[in-house]
Amino acid sequence: MNCSIPNELLEALRSARFVVALTGAGVSAESGIPTFREPMDGWWARFRPEDLATPEAFARDPATVTRWYEWRRQLCAKAKPNPAHRALVQLERRCRRVSLITQNVDRLHQAAGSQNVVELHGTLWEWRCVRCGQQREERQPLRDFPPLCSCGGLRRPAVVWFGEALPEAALARAYHDAAACDVFFAIGTSAVVWPAAELAHVARQHGARLVEINVRPTPLTSLADWVLTGRAGEVLPALVAALQPPDREQPF
Numbered sequence: 001m002n003c004s005i006p007n008e009l010l011e012a013l014r015s016a017r018f019v020v021a022l023t024g025a026g027v028s029a030e031s032g033i034p035t036f037r038e039p040m041d042g043w044w045a046r047f048r049p050e051d052l053a054t055p056e057a058f059a060r061d062p063a064t065v066t067r068w069y070e071w072r073r074q075l076c077a078k079a080k081p082n083p084a085h086r087a088l089v090q091l092e093r094r095c096r097r098v099s100l101i102t103q104n105v106d107r108l109h110q111a112a113g114s115q116n117v118v119e120l121h122g123t124l125w126e127w128r129c130v131r132c133g134q135q136r137e138e139r140q141p142l143r144d145f146p147p148l149c150s151c152g153g154l155r156r157p158a159v160v161w162f163g164e165a166l167p168e169a170a171l172a173r174a175y176h177d178a179a180a181c182d183v184f185f186a187i188g189t190s191a192v193v194w195p196a197a198e199l200a201h202v203a204r205q206h207g208a209r210l211v212e213i214n215v216r217p218t219p220l221t222s223l224a225d226w227v228l229t230g231r232a233g234e235v236l237p238a239l240v241a242a243l244q245p246p247d248r249e250q251p252f
């Protein structure tokens with residue numbers, strides 16, 4: 001594919017004081033983790049979200065819900081960061097300030113080495129008790145479904161389900177960063193799930209330039225200043241390679 005990066009975009013990144021990247025499942029697709037809305041093999045093409053990703057589903061059938069999350073967790077355990085994750089680490093180093101806001105629950109950005117990650121939809125790697133609220137990292141395979149806390153309560157993955165509020169601090173930080181940035185990237189997200197999808201609109205309303213990286217159009221495409229069509233694992237490395245390190249001597 002042709003990964004030519006517009007010069008105006010490179011200039012905008014070099015002069016940007018603050019860059020925000022919102023990532024979605026498309027960024028982890030090249031690590032072998034299915035997206036949600038691919039027509040054939042996305043999670044929601046094979047399963048109904050209302051059976052697996054709502055508080056009501058968990059209340060009805062906690063064993064099925066936790067088994068499904070454990071299956072996904074084991075898939076993520078085998079997955080490695082791909083060139084898109086690694087290029088975003090480089091972006092953090094080459095731009096003055098970068099905030100990475102992710103809807104992904106796999107922690108592959110952190111595994112690649114990104115420092116400034118905001119997890120909007122929680123993570124599969126932490127589970128919490130619905131009775132006492134204790135939340136802790138869970139790296140070992142689960143044995144019991146549903147898993148139980150020492151207090152006897154049911155444990156659930158610390159992800160955001162449909163109908164639930166997003167983590168308050170992460171959401172506040174995401175809105176703040178979207179409103180403050182000069183360049184906003186939407187990468188590998190279908191941009192249909194709110195409030196994450198709203199962040200691009202917030203950024204634009206506050207004057208940021210919008211860049212979309214995706215294999216196909218989304219509701220953001222017509223609003224974007226630059227649309228880079230292609231796989232994130234190809235486009236992002238080309239983009240960071242084209243960027244020069246910023247001039248650290250310039251006053252902020």
Ligand code: OAD
Nearest residue numbers: 024025026029035036037103188189190193214215231232
């Ligand atoms: P989606 O599955 O909705 O969208 C994935 C996007 O990635 C699509 O726009 C694809 O075109 C694009 N894509 C696929 N492969 C790509 C690649 N190699 N490079 C670039 N783009 C690629 O996933 P999200 O937008 O992340 O929430 O979904 C948002 C939320 O909806 C998820 O966090 C999840 C889901 O239901 C919950 O579970 C609450």
